[in-house]
Amino acid sequence: MTEAYVYDAVRTPRGKGKSDGSLHEVTPVAMATQVLSALRDRNGLEGDKAVAIEDAAMGVVSPVGEQGAVITRTALLNAGFPQTTSGIQVNRFCASGLEAINIATAKVKSGEADLTIGGGVECMSRVPMGSDGGAWPVDPTTAFKTYFVPQGVSADLIATKYGFSRDDVDAYAVESQTRAAKSWEEGRFKKSIVSVKDVIGESVLDHDETVRPETNMQSLGALPPSFAGIGEMMPGFDAVALQKYPELERINHVHHAGNSSGIVDGAAAVLIGSKEAGDKLDLKPRARIVSMASIGSDPTMMLTGPEFAAQKALKKAGMEKGDIDLWELNEAFASVVLRFMQALDIDHGDINVNGGAIAMGHPLGATGAMIFGTMVDELERSGKETALVTLCIGAGMGTATIIERIN
Numbered sequence: 001m002t003e004a005y006v007y008d009a010v011r012t013p014r015g016k017g018k019s020d021g022s023l024h025e026v027t028p029v030a031m032a033t034q035v036l037s038a039l040r041d042r043n044g045l046e047g048d049k050a051v052a053i054e055d056a057a058m059g060v061v062s063p064v065g066e067q068g069a070v071i072t073r074t075a076l077l078n079a080g081f082p083q084t085t086s087g088i089q090v091n092r093f094c095a096s097g098l099e100a101i102n103i104a105t106a107k108v109k110s111g112e113a114d115l116t117i118g119g120g121v122e123c124m125s126r127v128p129m130g131s132d133g134g135a136w137p138v139d140p141t142t143a144f145k146t147y148f149v150p151q152g153v154s155a156d157l158i159a160t161k162y163g164f165s166r167d168d169v170d171a172y173a174v175e176s177q178t179r180a181a182k183s184w185e186e187g188r189f190k191k192s193i194v195s196v197k198d199v200i201g202e203s204v205l206d207h208d209e210t211v212r213p214e215t216n217m218q219s220l221g222a223l224p225p226s227f228a229g230i231g232e233m234m235p236g237f238d239a240v241a242l243q244k245y246p247e248l249e250r251i252n253h254v255h256h257a258g259n260s261s262g263i264v265d266g267a268a269a270v271l272i273g274s275k276e277a278g279d280k281l282d283l284k285p286r287a288r289i290v291s292m293a294s295i296g297s298d299p300t301m302m303l304t305g306p307e308f309a310a311q312k313a314l315k316k317a318g319m320e321k322g323d324i325d326l327w328e329l330n331e332a333f334a335s336v337v338l339r340f341m342q343a344l345d346i347d348h349g350d351i352n353v354n355g356g357a358i359a360m361g362h363p364l365g366a367t368g369a370m371i372f373g374t375m376v377d378e379l380e381r382s383g384k385e386t387a388l389v390t391l392c393i394g395a396g397m398g399t400a401t402i403i404e405r406i407n
Helices: 028-041 047-052 071-078 096-110 151-162 166-185 217-221 228-232 237-244 275-280 305-317 334-344 364-382
Strands: 005-011 055-059 086-090 115-123 203-205 264-273 287-296 326-329 386-393 397-405
Touching: 005 028, 005 275, 005 364, 028 071, 028 115, 028 264, 055 071, 055 096, 055 364, 071 086, 086 096, 096 115, 096 264, 096 287, 096 364, 096 386, 096 397, 115 364, 151 228, 151 237, 151 334, 166 217, 166 334, 228 237, 264 364, 287 305, 305 334, 305 386, 305 397, 326 334, 326 364, 364 386, 364 397
Parallel strands: 055 086, 055 115, 326 386
Antiparallel strands: 005 264, 005 287, 115 264, 287 397, 386 397
């Protein structure tokens, strides 16, 4: 099977996903267009060379309205790519961006394509989360059978079952903010950031908008739990979760806006290809994609999938936990990362070393591609060799990808 290499990765800054966010006036198509254009242009693939990019996959979790109609293809055409470059829209909830990369990688590994793009886009200020609907949470025939509870209750369920207190999750959140602020101060993201421009070409955002370095235990301690209301009302979602997990007496609601991922806008793109394609186009590979895996897990607990996806990816690669230098897990909620660290016995110093979505936000369909690119940069910056990137997923799933730096 053909090896697949990472040649480049770009992302936008994350903008606050509200009407007063800096990226609110930028359409999803415009945002996707800008990262696709940047990836093409900074690798010298303009003009006749652009035909080498055969296919592109982009994650979108709410693929409706402005984000619908296979936005990937629309953005490619809008960016001036040749009509021969095809596009696909991917939805695996929060792992959509990483799954898009894995699909692009699979095309290279199988020989279907020689040069591809994987990425994602989500403008949560313009297309709110849940806009696409779905039967699972609202149709009794599916909700009852699967013991459906909202993700926030699932996060609190994880904290309760595995013994994480309010202080534990808040302390993790403070560290995420601290690391993100330090990473920006040290320019760790500079290599991949594409400043987002408006319709007249003026920059509207060049940094992640939601980082709050002043965050501390006291400020987080003042925030009320976000999911107690829907969990504790009678009958509420706590009762549903406790039916599934009767060994627990009650759900301890510890998550709030300060220790959960932020709602933001953003886009990202990664250039993936074979060695032959890179040599022909004079591209230098930055990393090799070693293995990929997706799994299904308990839909009520919902957010523990990364543990099992990571183990599957390691097994497929013939690797062990000790072979991984850096771990990157999307910070959907603090308890998700704490449980992952607990389950795999990972030191906090080796995971999410640049901060994560608690500080910088989680633009659903784009996040997987963003944190993948962050790990490519971080391996080069730190001189380390391997990284595993993973995300928890709604409805109980997990996706993971292992990469290896090319010297």
